Amino acid sequence: MTQTLTLAAAEWGGEFDGVLDDINALFDFPYLFSFEMFGEEWGINRTILIAWLMTLIVGVIFVMGTRNMQVVPGKFQSAIEMVVEFNRQIAMEIIGPKGLKFVPMLTTFFVAIFALNLAKITPFLMLPPTGRSAWPLFFAGIAWLIYVGVGIKEQGFIGYFKGVAFPSGVPWPLYIILTPIEIVSTLILRPFTLAVRLFANMAAGHILVVITLVTAWIFLPSALGWPIGVFAVVAGPLVFGFELFIIALQAYIFTMLTAVYIDSSMEAH
């Protein structure tokens, strides 16, 4: 696709020297500085700085918003409470009253993922850290730790893994098929799909945004191809609106599914 675009740009007279030749150039940024530790090269790159900035903003917003809590809330406090209330409803609807103790964790997941996703269409950042596999992987890893931990705590170590491997209410011969499926699905596929869903959506969205902007950039000045550039400019706001929708939706889906997995660990099935 990138080559096709480059080719089209060249044919229609646009100036474009192969920025999109390697798709990783959109995601993998070089270290701004690096050092050796444990025999590995460590460094800080643009993506990490963006993640830190967005996380810092979220932290500051929440600390500022709850620093001077009033029983009768102001606008800022109301907005914070609305976000928490949203996650409270997820917990209440999916897990029930026992789920209320997970509201802080679910809220943290939601706001952190939303903020990192939002960097995708934030001017001057324009790169979602969640579009890099590292972030979705550790988010999913933490979600895995939580729901497995809840399962062990609620049902005991043996009880939980027995419940996972041997779902009740099934004739025993079916366990030959079901047990491997259940073990793989619950313990491996769940975190994997959580991570891949978020990662793939954000990576694809980032590519879409970049292509829209690059198309406008390349084709607008070209002699014959300028209508394509105009189309890209018109499509821009639509793409951004669509991406904003995806950003919120993916943050919600991740949080909701984490709640669903926690709920499934609360009691044997």
Added chain:
Amino acid sequence: MLLTTIHLAVADNGDEGLVLLPDLSELVMGLVAFLLLIAIMFKFVFPKLNETLAERGTQIQGKMEEADAKLAEAEAAKREYEASLDDARGEATQIIDEAKATAESLRADILAKAETEAAQIIERAQGEVATERQRVVQELRAQVGTMSVELASRIVERELDAATHEGLVDEYIQRLSNQN
């Protein structure tokens, strides 16, 4: 890189494909940032938030109980007022009835008295009229007698003179008309 990068194969061109495995620095640095955020949320944000929510819940509960109590109080007061209003209404009706009865009896009394009085007045008037009439008749009788005698004596005095007789009658009539 610690982990070998694997590539998404993009068959028809020479691109390397999207790297799927995480960059170790990004993984650790991102995780550190997220864990810090969790720590901040759990240490600074949610304790205050929950405290306020609990306080709000308590206050709302208190207010609702207070409102319930006040409502019950108001309802009791309303019942009381309604009862006293009913009493007052009954009393008013009673008073009006009494007044009506009093007025009615008063009217009857006055009417009866007036009728009696009128009857008495009429009776008295009739008696007076009768007495007067009798007195006038007697008086007239006496006068007529006197006048007849007087007339007769005058007639006797001037019997012989026809002209005198005529003059006498004229004079008499004259006198009568003068008298009247």
